[in-house]
Amino acid sequence: xxxxxxxxxxxxxxxxxxxxxxxxxxxxxxxxxxxxxxxxxxxxxxxxxxxxxxxxxxxxxxxxxxxxxxxxxxxxxxxxxxxxxxxxxxxxxxxxxxxxxxxxxxxxxxxxxxxxxxxxxxxxxxxxxxxxxxxxxxxxxxxxxxxxxxxxxxxxxxxxxxxxxxxxxxxxxxxxxxxxxxxxxxxxxxxxxxxxxxxxxxxxxxxxxxxxxxxxxxxxxxxxxxxxxxxxxxxxxxxxxxxxxxxxxxxxxxxxxxxxxxxxxxxxxxxxxxxxxxxxxxxxxxxxxxxxxxxxxxxxxxxxxxxxxxxxxxxxxxxxxxxxxxxxxxxxxxxxxxxxxxxxxxxxxxxxxxxxxxxxxxx
Numbered sequence: 001x002x003x004x005x006x007x008x009x010x011x012x013x014x015x016x017x018x019x020x021x022x023x024x025x026x027x028x029x030x031x032x033x034x035x036x037x038x039x040x041x042x043x044x045x046x047x048x049x050x051x052x053x054x055x056x057x058x059x060x061x062x063x064x065x066x067x068x069x070x071x072x073x074x075x076x077x078x079x080x081x082x083x084x085x086x087x088x089x090x091x092x093x094x095x096x097x098x099x100x101x102x103x104x105x106x107x108x109x110x111x112x113x114x115x116x117x118x119x120x121x122x123x124x125x126x127x128x129x130x131x132x133x134x135x136x137x138x139x140x141x142x143x144x145x146x147x148x149x150x151x152x153x154x155x156x157x158x159x160x161x162x163x164x165x166x167x168x169x170x171x172x173x174x175x176x177x178x179x180x181x182x183x184x185x186x187x188x189x190x191x192x193x194x195x196x197x198x199x200x201x202x203x204x205x206x207x208x209x210x211x212x213x214x215x216x217x218x219x220x221x222x223x224x225x226x227x228x229x230x231x232x233x234x235x236x237x238x239x240x241x242x243x244x245x246x247x248x249x250x251x252x253x254x255x256x257x258x259x260x261x262x263x264x265x266x267x268x269x270x271x272x273x274x275x276x277x278x279x280x281x282x283x284x285x286x287x288x289x290x291x292x293x294x295x296x297x298x299x300x301x302x303x304x305x306x307x308x309x310x311x312x313x314x315x316x317x318x319x320x321x322x323x324x325x326x327x328x329x330x331x332x333x334x335x336x337x338x339x340x341x342x343x344x345x346x347x348x349x350x351x352x353x354x355x356x357x358x359x360x361x362x363x
Contacts, residue, residue, distance in 0.1 A: 049325065049359070051357075054357065060077050064339045066343075067142045071090050075127075085104050089357070108134050110136050124163060136150060137152070139191075159178075161204050170189070170194075185197075186229075197233050205217050213228055214228070217247070222237060224257060242261050253272070262286075283309060285328070309321040325354075
């Protein structure tokens with residue numbers, strides 16, 4: 001329950017926080033965004049929320065990213081069938097959907113769950129297999145051509161947990177899930193997988209920071225990791241006892257990460273030197289993953305946390321939670337992905353449980 005004393009504490013933390021940090025188109029429904037109960041409430045105008053229902057009712061949209069040309073790409077997996085591989089879905093700036101089915105690989109279905117823009121401007125993806133130890137990664141050009149899939153042995157190399165374009169011209173990935181293979185590895189733009197930094201802790205989501213280092217979460221051990229592309233590793237405790245870091249984004253001068261304990265959420269700022277600068281609460285009641293995006297609109301560059309509703313945390317320190325079609329999109333499916341689209345000033349996220357992709361337009 002919301003308590004007035006909590007409001008006073010949280011507002012003070014927010015001020016400190018930001019002072020220190022200074023197919024076809026299938027829109028199934030639209031609804032205006034409206035301010036709802038958050039830990040701090042302020043009225044803010046937003047545009048429409050548009051829900052795109054994917055053509056295949058069994059599709060589970062997971063990862064999402066924005067390409068340099070403004071198109072939004074989504075990884076569609078089929079964890080519960082049908083008997084064919086997954087899909088890479090592309091929404092253009094008008095919301096028109098085009099889907100590209102990934103061909104089976106030697107009898108294995110390929111189910112993408114991560115998408116990211118590579119250093120070559122292509123859309124890269126990571127995928128799991130319907131059979132055996134095989135796993136996949138691959139790429140596609142933003143015009144839908146040159147779809148390429150690479151197969152590797154996940155028993156030997158591990159499963160990909162995060163993916164980002166590195167400052168050295170390679171694609172970098174975090175991997176785990178096999179004996180002795182927790183690591184931070186790289187993939188060349190020609191598709192060659194190169195083992196990199198060996199990790200003791202299990203790594204999760206991965207980004208490139210404003211300092212051109214690689215940053216990633218270590219949720220099981222409550223650390224944030226930083227690595228150079230030459231292999232120098234440093235790990236920083238989150239300072240959040242009982243919470244696990246889940247997602248992170250880079251802003252202009254640091255790293256912002258989310259953390260949960262399964263029933264409540266936190267948004268925290270860390271400097272590029274690893275100093276924890278501040279922590280604030282954000283509405284969250286369910287699950288172990290809390291996606292966050294960093295966007296820019298007129299008047300500021302706020303953070304957007306997809307928890308219980310869509311919570312906007314502005315640079316000024318104001319926090320507002322807006323109604324979204326499914327107040328807990330993590331329920332009933334894999335965790336959602338989130339991305340900021342600067343070409344139309346909107347946040348896009350996936351809702352695997354309902355087989356939808358949602359566009360949250362900003363004004």
